[in-house]
Amino acid sequence: xxxxxxxxxxxxxxxxxxxxxxxxxxxxxxxxxxxxxxxxxxxxxxxxxxxxxxxxxxxxxxxxxxxxxxxxxxxxxxxxxxxxxxxxxxxxxxxxxxxxxxxxxxxxxxxxxxxx
Amino acid sequence: xxxxxxxxxxxxxxxxxxxxxxxxxxxxxxxxxxxxxxxxxxxxxxxxxxxxxxxxxxxxxxxxxxxxxxxxxxxxxxxxxxxxxxxxxxxxxxxxxxxxxxxxxxxxxxxxxxxxxxxxxxxxxxxxxxxxxxxxxxxxxxxxxxxxxxxxxxxxxxxxxxxxxxxxxxxxxxxxxxxxxxxxxxxxxxxxxxxxxxxxxxxxxxxxxxxxxxxxxxxxxxxxxxxxxxxxxxxxxxxxxxxxxxxxxxxxxxxxxxxxxxxxxxxxxxxxxxxxxxxxxxxxxxxxx
Numbered sequence: 001x002x003x004x005x006x007x008x009x010x011x012x013x014x015x016x017x018x019x020x021x022x023x024x025x026x027x028x029x030x031x032x033x034x035x036x037x038x039x040x041x042x043x044x045x046x047x048x049x050x051x052x053x054x055x056x057x058x059x060x061x062x063x064x065x066x067x068x069x070x071x072x073x074x075x076x077x078x079x080x081x082x083x084x085x086x087x088x089x090x091x092x093x094x095x096x097x098x099x100x101x102x103x104x105x106x107x108x109x110x111x112x113x114x115x116x
Numbered sequence: 117x118x119x120x121x122x123x124x125x126x127x128x129x130x131x132x133x134x135x136x137x138x139x140x141x142x143x144x145x146x147x148x149x150x151x152x153x154x155x156x157x158x159x160x161x162x163x164x165x166x167x168x169x170x171x172x173x174x175x176x177x178x179x180x181x182x183x184x185x186x187x188x189x190x191x192x193x194x195x196x197x198x199x200x201x202x203x204x205x206x207x208x209x210x211x212x213x214x215x216x217x218x219x220x221x222x223x224x225x226x227x228x229x230x231x232x233x234x235x236x237x238x239x240x241x242x243x244x245x246x247x248x249x250x251x252x253x254x255x256x257x258x259x260x261x262x263x264x265x266x267x268x269x270x271x272x273x274x275x276x277x278x279x280x281x282x283x284x285x286x287x288x289x290x291x292x293x294x295x296x297x298x299x300x301x302x303x304x305x306x307x308x309x310x311x312x313x314x315x316x317x318x319x320x321x322x323x324x325x326x327x328x329x330x331x332x333x334x335x336x337x338x339x340x341x342x343x344x345x346x347x348x349x350x351x352x353x354x355x356x357x358x359x360x361x362x363x364x365x366x367x368x369x370x371x372x373x374x375x376x377x378x379x380x381x382x383x384x385x386x387x388x389x390x391x392x393x394x395x396x397x398x399x400x401x402x403x404x405x
Contacts, residue, residue, distance in 0.1 A: 023403035050256070055188045055203050072199045097188040104207035104251045105403065106184055108123075 023107045024052035024100040033111035040087040040115050044068065044094065051076040052098040052107075059084070060093045076101035089115045119401055122187030129180035131396035134248070135389060136173035137216060138271075140166050141241035142279005144223050148238050149306065150280075153287065153299045162283050163227055170220045173244070177213055181205070208251035219244030245275035253325055253404055263324055266317045273314035277307060277355075278388040281381050288378045296374055297366035304359040311355070318348075325404040335405035337398060344394040351387045354380055 030045040031037055046054065053076045059066045068082055092115070097108040143166045147159070154162065185200035186192060194200055205213070222240025225233045246268040254263040280303055287299045322341065332338035358380050365373035 053203050053207070055200055056194075072203070095190075099203045099207045100256075101207060103253050103255045103403075104204065104209050105253075105400075106188060106204065108187065 023103070023105045024098050025049040025107065026096070026109050026111070029094070029111055031113040033113070035113040037113060037115045040084075040089075041113075042084055043081050044084055045079065045081045046096060048078050048080075048098060051078055051101040053101065054080045054096065054098050055106075056095070056097040057082065058095040060095065061087075061090045066092075087115055120187070120190070122183060122190065123401055126180055126183040126187055127396045127400040128393075129176050129183055130400055131389075131393045132176040133173055133180060133216075134392040134396060136169045136176060137220070137244050137247075138275040138279050138392070139282060140169035140173060140220065140223055140279070141245040141275035142277070142281075143169070143283055144226050144237045144241040144279075145276055146280050146283040146303075147226055148235065150283065150299065150302060153295065153302060154283070155290075155295070158283075158286050158290070161286050165282055165286075166223060166226050170223055174217060174220055177216060181209065181213065184209075208255060212247050212250035215250055216244050216247035219247060241275065242272060245271050252399055254321070256404075257324060263321060266320050270314055270317040270321065273310045273317070276310050277314065278385075278392075280307075281385045281388065285378065285381045285385075288374065288381060293366065293369055293371060293374050296377060297363065297369075300358065300363045300366055300377060304363055307355065307359075311352070315348075331405040335402075337402040337404050340394060340398050340402055344391055344398065347387055347391045347394060351384060351391065354384045354387065358384075 025048065026046060027049050028047045030043075031041055044057075044059070046057075053072075054070065054074070055072065057068055057070050059068045066085065066087070068084060070082060074080075091112065093110055093112045095108070095110045097106060099106055143162050147154075147162060147166075151159070181201060181204055182195040184204050185197055186195035188194055188200045189197065204210075219240045219242070223237050223244060225240065226237040228234045228237075248271055249264050249267040252267075254260050254267055257263050284299055284303060288296045290296070326332050326335075326338055326341070332341070358377065362373050362377050362380060366377060
């Protein structure tokens with residue numbers, strides 16, 4: 001009886017499973033990673049693999065942080081577009097942290113771009 | 117994902133949360149089914165162990181939330197940032213932590229002299245050990261009800277198995293070989309069914325999370341899962357040795373088997389710690405492919 005119940009539970013579990021999603025990964029950004037730009041971008045866009053809340057974003061140039069307004073109360077989404085201040089030529093690094101809406105995991109990363 | 121010191125610290129805090137929660141829950145369950153196997157002084161020791169582990173689990177759980185918040189900004193001040201903490205708690209960690217804290221509190225009824233209250237500690241053990249199913253990778257599955265049920269079953273079985281080892285060690289540390297033999301035999305009989313359920317639930321979850329065998333070896337998650345599975349195999353080997361070789365010798369009054377049983381329990385506890393550490397890393401630092 002126990003063995004049959006166990007088998008039924010396992011079979012039901014496997015049949016009931018659907019497609020699997022992982023942590024919220026940054027799929028693309030604008031500017032793209034390692035992009036060399038001739039003009040300063042006006043916005044910064046991050047596209048994630050699944051819905052997440054963008055918890056932190058830092059824009060750094062030559063070790064100095066540049067303030068970028070971030071609405072931490074914004075709803076979870078896959079795409080975030082932030083307005084940038086006027087940027088001068090140089091090498092920039094964007095550091096971000098997000099919390100996935102479905103599994104609650106924190107993911108972090110960074111990407112870089114330059115303005116000639 | 118970029119992994120730094122904060123992430124490793126958060127994973128370690130999670131491993132401690134696992135160990136303390138399962139340890140406390142398993143000890144509570146042991147008091148329920150193995151009460152008659154314990155002498156008064158041993159029962160007191162087990163209750164004291166439950167109290168210490170409940171405190172450790174609560175503290176480690178809170179520390180982990182703070183470390184996750186700190187990891188978001190990479191700065192110490194981030195640990196106490198309310199926005200980061202509320203984001204983490206709102207995404208499922210809040211439910212999981214709330215259920216676990218409630219379960220840990222109810223487990224303290226194990227100290228009560230009232231038999232009804234002391235038995236209700238078992239409900240706390242179930243709530244606390246299954247609390248980890250309220251958040252995590254399975255919630256990326258659609259639908260996830262079956263996965264949540266399987267994970268809850270898996271976690272309860274882990275608590276039963278690993279959490280029984282310290283009380284068994286308390287018994288085995290005594291000089292009464294027949295008491296040790298009786299405890300080993302009783303636990304071994306129950307553990308046979310529990311381990312079967314644990315493995316079946318775990319295997320099903322693995323199939324759900326890693327859809328294709330090729331992804332198993334090509335992903336960090338799969339490779340880390342391989343380490344966990346190796347450790348589980350080692351633990352099964354040690355447990356089988358206990359049941360099939362040492363327990364019969366204990367029942368025959370073999371004093372040397374008593375010493376070997378104690379050492380074997382310590383080995384099982386060490387492997388169990390490795391499994392929990394690997395699981396904490398799996399669930400904090402990586403994700404299914």
